[in-house]
Amino acid sequence: MTRPRADLDVSSVFLDPAAFPGDDPLSWNALFGDDGPVVLEIGSGKGLFLANAAQARPDHRFFGIEIAKKYARLAAERVVKAGLSNVRLWPGDAGHLMAKRVVPGSLREVHVYFPDPWWKKRHRKRRVFNEKLVDSIAKALTPGGELHVATDVEEYFGVIRELVGADTRFTEIDPPALGDPEHDHDYLTNFERKYRIEGRPVYRSSYRLQEAVTAVS
Numbered sequence: 001m002t003r004p005r006a007d008l009d010v011s012s013v014f015l016d017p018a019a020f021p022g023d024d025p026l027s028w029n030a031l032f033g034d035d036g037p038v039v040l041e042i043g044s045g046k047g048l049f050l051a052n053a054a055q056a057r058p059d060h061r062f063f064g065i066e067i068a069k070k071y072a073r074l075a076a077e078r079v080v081k082a083g084l085s086n087v088r089l090w091p092g093d094a095g096h097l098m099a100k101r102v103v104p105g106s107l108r109e110v111h112v113y114f115p116d117p118w119w120k121k122r123h124r125k126r127r128v129f130n131e132k133l134v135d136s137i138a139k140a141l142t143p144g145g146e147l148h149v150a151t152d153v154e155e156y157f158g159v160i161r162e163l164v165g166a167d168t169r170f171t172e173i174d175p176p177a178l179g180d181p182e183h184d185h186d187y188l189t190n191f192e193r194k195y196r197i198e199g200r201p202v203y204r205s206s207y208r209l210q211e212a213v214t215a216v217s
């Protein structure tokens with residue numbers, strides 16, 4: 001397994017939550033020192049999506065939340081090595097951050113790829129994708145903003161579709177097309193690469209938050 005490299009300075013990318021105590025809303029401009037639409041990924045793992053997407057869309061700002069500090073650090077290393085300045089990694093719990101600290105209507109996109117399935121029934125409550133998260137995402141997105149999801153677990157996919165489908169603020173849209181990978185890095189995420197190479201099914205869905213409703217007088 002890849003180990004974090006102590007000699008690499010990731011301080012411009014890897015955020016220290018201790019520097020942002022309390023439950024006050026986070027300021028994207030303060031975190032990035034720049035302007036642009038914000039794309040947030042929940043459970044970024046080793047950061048392949050963030051790095052590829054940030055490279056492809058330099059005018060967007062990418063914010064990854066990853067509860068496992070080691071993976072958040074590895075993702076930050078990938079970003080630093082790629083010389084990207086439009087990514088930040090937050091080592092912490094996405095449920096808390098989304099519910100408490102993300103400014104309503106401030107995100108252009110939310111991505112959740114291969115969330116841990118927690119197979120045992122008694123552990124299911126640990127799943128990151130639940131009714132509360134869907135509500136937080138709906139509040140955090142800007143009108144017309146998008147939610148993109150992928151998983152290899154058919155049962156979890158059904159649960160996610162039911163949860164988002166039950167929220168009338170969302171409309172299902174076609175997921176963006178995936179290219180044919182030529183290199184190791186031409187995948188959506190590390191887990192997508194693993195499962196596609198193994199020939200396992202990958203279930204994907206995408207949603208758009210309703211546009212702002214204009215009041216008619």
Ligand SMILES: C[S@@+](CC[C@H](N)C(=O)[O-])C[C@H]1O[C@@H](n2cnc3c(N)ncnc32)[C@H](O)[C@@H]1O
Binds near residue numbers: 043067116
């Ligand atoms: C199966 S991995 C997928 C990683 C990556 N998205 C990919 O597709 O390669 C799920 C990731 O979600 C992270 N995770 C689980 N619960 C989380 C939470 N509450 N907040 C943030 N990250 C979480 C895990 O630490 C893990 O890195």
